[in-house]
Amino acid sequence: MLNNINKEIISFKETEIMEVANFGRNHAFVTGEKVYPAWFGEGDTPTDKIIYDKAVDALVKGKTFYTFQNGIPNLRLEISKYMNEIFKINTKPDNHSVVTGGMMGLRLVCDLILSDNDEVVIVGPVWPNIKSSVLLKKGVIKEVSLTLGKSGWNIDFQLLLKSISSSTKMVFINSPGNPTGWVITKEQQNQLLNHIRQTGSWLISDEVYHQIIFNDTVAPSFLQISLPNDRLIVINSASKSFNMTGWRIGWLTHPVELGEHIAKLVQITTSGVPEFLQNGLLSALHNYKVITNELKLNLIKSRDLMFARLKTWSRVECSVPEAAFYAFFKVKGMDNSLEFAKKLIVETKVGVAPGIAFGESGEGHLRICFAANEDFINAIMDRLEPVLNSKS
Numbered sequence: 001m002l003n004n005i006n007k008e009i010i011s012f013k014e015t016e017i018m019e020v021a022n023f024g025r026n027h028a029f030v031t032g033e034k035v036y037p038a039w040f041g042e043g044d045t046p047t048d049k050i051i052y053d054k055a056v057d058a059l060v061k062g063k064t065f066y067t068f069q070n071g072i073p074n075l076r077l078e079i080s081k082y083m084n085e086i087f088k089i090n091t092k093p094d095n096h097s098v099v100t101g102g103m104m105g106l107r108l109v110c111d112l113i114l115s116d117n118d119e120v121v122i123v124g125p126v127w128p129n130i131k132s133s134v135l136l137k138k139g140v141i142k143e144v145s146l147t148l149g150k151s152g153w154n155i156d157f158q159l160l161l162k163s164i165s166s167s168t169k170m171v172f173i174n175s176p177g178n179p180t181g182w183v184i185t186k187e188q189q190n191q192l193l194n195h196i197r198q199t200g201s202w203l204i205s206d207e208v209y210h211q212i213i214f215n216d217t218v219a220p221s222f223l224q225i226s227l228p229n230d231r232l233i234v235i236n237s238a239s240k241s242f243n244m245t246g247w248r249i250g251w252l253t254h255p256v257e258l259g260e261h262i263a264k265l266v267q268i269t270t271s272g273v274p275e276f277l278q279n280g281l282l283s284a285l286h287n288y289k290v291i292t293n294e295l296k297l298n299l300i301k302s303r304d305l306m307f308a309r310l311k312t313w314s315r316v317e318c319s320v321p322e323a324a325f326y327a328f329f330k331v332k333g334m335d336n337s338l339e340f341a342k343k344l345i346v347e348t349k350v351g352v353a354p355g356i357a358f359g360e361s362g363e364g365h366l367r368i369c370f371a372a373n374e375d376f377i378n379a380i381m382d383r384l385e386p387v388l389n390s391k392s
Contacts, residue, residue: 008135008136008138012132012135012136015128015129015132015357016128016337016338016341016353016354016356016357017039017040017128017353017354017357019338020039020338020341020342020345020351020352020353020354021037021039021040021351023342023345024037024039024345024351027345027346033349034349035345035349035350035351036349036350036351036376036379036380036383037351038350038351038352038353038368038369038372038380039341039351039352039353039369040353040369041127041178041240041325041326041369041371042239042240042245042369042371043243043245043295043325043369043371043372044371044372044373044376045243045295045298045371046243047242047243047244047246047247047280048242048243048284048287048291050283050287050290050291051242051244051280051281051283051284051287051291052280053283054279054280054282054283055276055277055279055280055283056276057279058275058276058279058280059276063274063275063276063279064274064275064276065275066271066272067272067273067274067275067278068272069262069263069264069266069267069271069272070096070097070098070259070262070263070266071096071097071098071251071272071273071278072098072275072278073093074282075098075278075279075281075282075285076093076094076096076097076098077093078282078285078286079093079096079098079251079285080092080093080095080096081285082285082288083096083223083253086210086211086217086218086288087218087221087223087224088224089221089223089224091223091253092256094256094259095253095254095255095256095259096251096252096253096254097251097252097254097259097262097263097266098249098250098251098272098273098278098281099249099250099251099252099262099266099270099273100248100249100250100269100270100273101237101239101247101248101249101250102206102208102235102236102237102239102250103129104248104250104269104270105235105236105237105250105251105252106129106130106133106204106206106235107133107136107269108252108262108265108266108269109204109233109235109252110133110134110136110137110139111137111265112258112261112262112265113169113170113202113204114134114137114138114139114169114170115137115138115169116137116138116139117138117139117140118137118139118140118169118170119139119140119142119167119168119169119170120134120139120140120141120142120168120169120170120171120172121142121143121144121160121163121164121168121170121171121172121201122134122141122142122143122144122171122172123143123144123145123146123155123160123172123173123174123177123182124143124144124145124146124358124359124360124361124362125145125146125179125180125328125355125358125359125361125362125365126172126174126177126178126179126358126359127174127178127179127206127358128357128358128359130172130174130206131359134170134172139169139170142163142168143359143360143361144156144159144160144163145359145361146177146180146182146361148180148317148318148319148330149319150319151319152181152182152319152320152321152322153177153180153181153182153319154182155182155184155188157188157191160192161191161192161195164195164196164199164201165199166199166200168199168201169201169202170201170202170203170204171192171196171201171202171203171204172204172206173192173203173204173205173206173222174205174206175205175206175207175219175220176207176209176210176212176213176219176322176323176324177209177323177324178209178324178326179324179326179328179353179355179358179362179365179367180321180324180326180328181321181322181323181324181326181328182323183213183219183220183322183323184220185220186220186224186225189220189222189224189225190225193222193225193226193230193232196231197230200231201231202231202232202233203222203230203231203232203233204233204234204235205221205222205232205233205234205235206235207219207221207222207234207235207236208235208236208237208239208240208241208250209240209241209323209324209325210236210241211240211241211288211292211295211296212240212241212295212296212299212323212324212325213322213323214296214299214300214303214321214322214323215322219323221234222234223253228255228256229255230255231255232254232255233252233253233254233258234252234253234254235250235252236250236251236252236253237249237250237251238250238280238281238284240324240325241288241291241292241295242281242284242288242291242292243291243295244280244281244284247277247280247281248273248277249273249277249278249280249281299325299370299371301374302325302370302371302372302373302374302377303320303321303325303327303370305370305374305377305378306327306368306370306377306381307320307327309381309385310327310329310381310388312389313385313388313389314332314388314389314390314391315331315332315333315334315387315388315389315390316329316330316331316332316388316389317329317330317332318330325369325370325371326367326368326369326370327367327368327370328355328362328365328366328367329365329366330364330365331364331365331366331388334364334366335363335364336356336363337354337355337356337357337362337363337364337365337366338354338356338357340354340366341353341354341366344384344387347387348383348384348386348387349383350380350383350384352366352367352368353366353367353368353369354366354367355367368380
């Protein structure tokens with residue numbers, strides 16, 4: 001049976017994050033022991049009532065039919081107002097398309113741009129689904145790796161520029177970054193965009209963590225320095241900033257002329273985001289200041305609580321992230337993060353993401369999501385300490 005389906009799909013394996021999560025869930029089922037899940041990138045706070053009330057109201061009013069492929073007009077207008085306000089830019093509703101989550105947005109962008117053997121330059125370590133989306137289009141990945149130093153995660157920026165040539169079809173930047181929390185500087189953004197204008201490459205900027213930055217109000221966006229004819233697409237999502245991971249709704253910001261082509265791709269994939277869900281995002285954008293302010297205050301508390309201990313552990317090398325909500329740290333003496341993560345589940349009942357999931361440059365590291373309440377963080381740190389603060 002399987003010899004008659006797409007060989008690309010057969011060759012793909014589940015991500016190492018899912019492998020660890022499934023291992024942990026099965027361990028909990030078989031043993032009856034509680035496993036503390038810190039493997040996925042989501043908080044433990046449910047979506048705010050101010051958001052879901054609007055979605056429920058839309059359901060009650062019968063907003064359950066097919067709708068605009070690019071998103072309902074009032075939501076696209078609100079996205080434009082939101083983006084213009086926080087980034088001090090000047091977009092129009094036609095610059096935005098609503099999609100079924102940031103992940104689907106990325107897949108649509110790859111469908112829109114990539115063909116067989118197209119070169120894609122990616123900054124890693126990076127969320128694994130990004131690479132999978134490129135490989136499904138039979139693209140060729142060239143990775144430039146961040147390195148962990150005393151001042152945090154850094155990039156050899158000249159190496160990045162040298163890696164991008166006229167044969168590069170697409171450049172992918174995730175800033176603020178998952179898993180590292182790395183944030184590209186405004187100066188680097190300017191240099192990169194100018195370079196890409198020369199090579200003719202597309203720049204895809206994943207900015208879903210733009211609100212989750214701790215030393216500024218918002219992370220720098222390429223939209224702040226772009227021109228209308230730049231080959232730039234920015235991916236955003238309601239998942240991280242508004243505690244809406246399960247809603248699967250996000251948006252693309254793009255040159256106006258791409259809108260009709262994105263609509264075609266939406267039509268043949270999801271047919272559009274349900275209108276009642278779009279009403280939920282509409283409320284989130286109306287009330288973003290209250291929602292994101294509380295979110296960031298809670299994340300700072302949980303981050304500082306985790307790193308106050310993590311920095312002192314003998315086997316750990318880390319830096320405190322300035323953005324996103326992950327601790328991504330090196331473990332001395334660990335050369336197989338996948339097996340080590342499984343071992344942690346058995347020995348400590350804590351589930352973390354293995355660094356190898358984020359590419360070869362991530363091996364030797366672990367990722368823990370700290371978007372959690374104080375009790376949860378104390379519990380997992382108490383359990384991890386005997387292993388990560390030992391001499392062996």
